[in-house]
Amino acid sequence: MNSAQTETPGPSLRGRGRARIAGLVLALVLVPLAGLWAMTVGSSYIAPATLVVALTQPDGSWSHIVVADVRLPRVVAGLLVGAQLAVAGAIMQAVTANPLASPGLLGINAGAAFAVVLALAFVGIDASGTLIWFAFMGAAVTALCVYMLGSFGRGGPTPLKLALAGAVVSAFLASLTASLLLLDQGTLDSVRLWSVGSLNGRPLAAVVAVAPYGLAGLVAALLLSRPIMTLSLGSDLAGSVGQNLVLWRLVAGGLVILMAGAAVALAGPVGFVGLVVPHAARLLAGPDYRWIMAYSAPMGAVLVVVADAGLRQVAGIDLPVGITMALIGAPVFILLARRQSWSLR
């Protein structure tokens, strides 16, 4: 794309703008549809009509409780986790100018896993409602440590130093986690299921408790998409338009921690969403990160919910969504990587 075109949008670009808006509206419409469809999937049959009544006028009957207490939290958690991870991934890719960046790069998954193992092994907590706060705290503290570690030296937190710090801290925490697990076999059993990422059995109270953090992160990210887009242009260009690089990198990092931390607290580590969805969004919406982030939110939400419910619907197997996402995500990622050139700046 040459600069003359960006300064004076021609008719073709205006048409592209309209198509982008239409695509976004379509993606947003798909979110409630996917959510409602996923609510019909479960180990017992509940008629769609009952579904609507259960949500609008619950009467405390068995099927209404199943809808409200079992299926609704799972779907809401899926929507939130998907949207949060996708937008967090988009921010990571924008800020680090690294198309392979994902929220996990800041050590968020490793930190959450370590905190959960600590809680299980030493505090003896594994009621799902309490564990989420350990995961959240672990994710946040680890990401902050990575950020601080990556900020030392000249130039502040450059993408390269952040990536290195993230890798180092992740490896360190993973080895601590592994050694704790080796010492405590009972904890291993509980962690084994947590560590693959699952939406099953999350109480509504837990979802409601974590949702505000993730939602706040989502709203803030979309409101601040302009400065984040500027960051994606690289430090030279962003600096030359007068952006406070240190401040906005910090804000972007904070948003990633908020969203990915809330997601890992709810579902455990779910991979590939933060990697694949921003790429897919870029294919549809072009290189502008404001649009990529806007597209990523509904696309991530739909992807996770459909992946989680789809396998149960088609095969009747209740696999943790972390595994399903890896099964879907890996081939899709290879496909995207082959189609797209890597020159993103």
Added chain:
Amino acid sequence: MRAKRFAILLALVAMLMPAAAYAACDGRLLDAPEVLNAPVCIPKSPARIVVLDPTFSLGMALELDLPLAGAPLTGMSDTALQAEAKGRGVVDLGNFLEPSIERLAALRPDLIIGSAMAAEAYPLLSQLAPTVLISAEDWKAYLSLIARAGGREEKAAALLATYDARVATLRPRIPQTPVSIVRITPWDFQVYLDGPRAYGPFAVLRDVGVKRTAYETTQGDEALKRPDWEGLAALNGDVLLYIVGGANNSATSGRHEEVLQNPLWQMLPAVKAGRVHRVDAGTWMEFSGITSANRVLDEVERIILPAQ
């Protein structure tokens, strides 16, 4: 050419190996399809036996009065069996998931008995002493094999006959109303099925004719189901037994209360009718032979008989 000749030689040696075992064995040969690497040459009357698990092998060896030198006794839920083993001077080898090989070797056993779960350790164990690893899932078959390994076939037959007699007197009195049983773990629900491959306590219920719900009964190979919260409704028996705690911390972590307070649990017919009973994890999840079987029958008399 030379390599080929060597390979042929190796193959010949491999073919002759079992024959060599027959020829070289100066004790007894234990040969059964459910014994790993059978036939195994074992002493005529073993005097220092070590078992590798604190469930089937430990319980049954004690019931058969085998000369037991060591067993992993750490982390057991069946504290009665643990106390009995310690009382009989059985040396603790540590946790059954990782028994201490050093302590095992120091006991200088002349026979090692365990389940096929220890198959990975066979090459090491078989250097220390003749090793009998049993893959039988059926607890009575397991008991018979331990009896054969220890030379106590008559004792086992007598124990099983007493058990069969108790089952026979109890069986006509069992109500035909279905019973549901669920295990609450920290992360899911587990339903051990009534079927050809039923696990110990559930095989005892099958023997005595306790009827389970359709969801909990199978004719196939399945032994375990994991219902989710909505699938729990299938446990609609007139009586509900549940297992919590034991090897995991579901009894102390808040999970127990979380489940019992959930409306989907409280809507189960047996819970609504007040016919819900917690049963001991030691008996039901660490089943260890005749004593455990009798404890299960005690529970049947205590809970299921009066429920009709």
